Amino acid sequence: xxxxxxxxxxxxxxxxxxxxxxxxxxxxxxxxxxxxxxxxxxxxxxxxxxxxxxxxxxxxxxxxxxxxxxxxxxxxxxxxxxxxxxxxxxxxxxxxxxxxxxxxxxxxxxxxxxxxxxxxxxxxxxxxxxxxxxxxxxxxxxxxxxx
Numbered sequence: 227x228x229x230x231x232x233x234x235x236x237x238x239x240x241x242x243x244x245x246x247x248x249x250x251x252x253x254x255x256x257x258x259x260x261x262x263x264x265x266x267x268x269x270x271x272x273x274x275x276x277x278x279x280x281x282x283x284x285x286x287x288x289x290x291x292x293x294x295x296x297x298x299x300x301x302x303x304x305x306x307x308x309x310x311x312x313x314x315x316x317x318x319x320x321x322x323x324x325x326x327x328x329x330x331x332x333x334x335x336x337x338x339x340x341x342x343x344x345x346x347x348x349x350x351x352x353x354x355x356x357x358x359x360x361x362x363x364x365x366x367x368x369x370x371x372x373x
Contacts, residue, residue, distance in 0.1 A: 252324065255326065255327070255348070259343060262294060262343075271289050272289075273355070273370035273371055276370055280365075282302060283358045284301040295341075297356075300335050302334055302367070302368075304333060307363070308330075308362050309367065310328060310358075312325055312356070312357050313352045313357075314353075315352060323352040325345065325356075355372070356372070
């Protein structure tokens with residue numbers, strides 16, 4: 227007689243997420259740009275993470291120069307599956323521009339400052355909206371549009 231191996235629904239979900247995280251890996255962005263000017267008219271614009279859906283994402287992103295974005299008072303619980311700061315054009319969350327490596331960490335973030343240099347080949351045109359995104363599922367934990 228053969229016994230079948232069954233998992234409780236919660237255990238099955240953990241196994242599925244573990245398998246997906248191993249299968250779905252995304253490359254880190256290109257190296258950061260150097261020699262940035264601050265002559266773009268968008269320098270100084272801000273984006274509030276007002277559309278925060280999950281994981282307590284809050285903060286204000288500010289364009290510091292032509293190739294640097296600073297997120298101030300950044301709060302995020304640090305949980306997720308391959309979570310990155312991304313740029314989004316025209317609401318196309320399915321095709322984000324990845325700006326950082328995975329930002330998950332134990333203990334999360336509480337009112338911290340993140341400096342995000344844009345990778346080589348990325349411009350402010352690629353980041354009219356900034357998002358904290360679970361990349362494997364293209365799910366925004368929170369985002370805001372620069373104004």
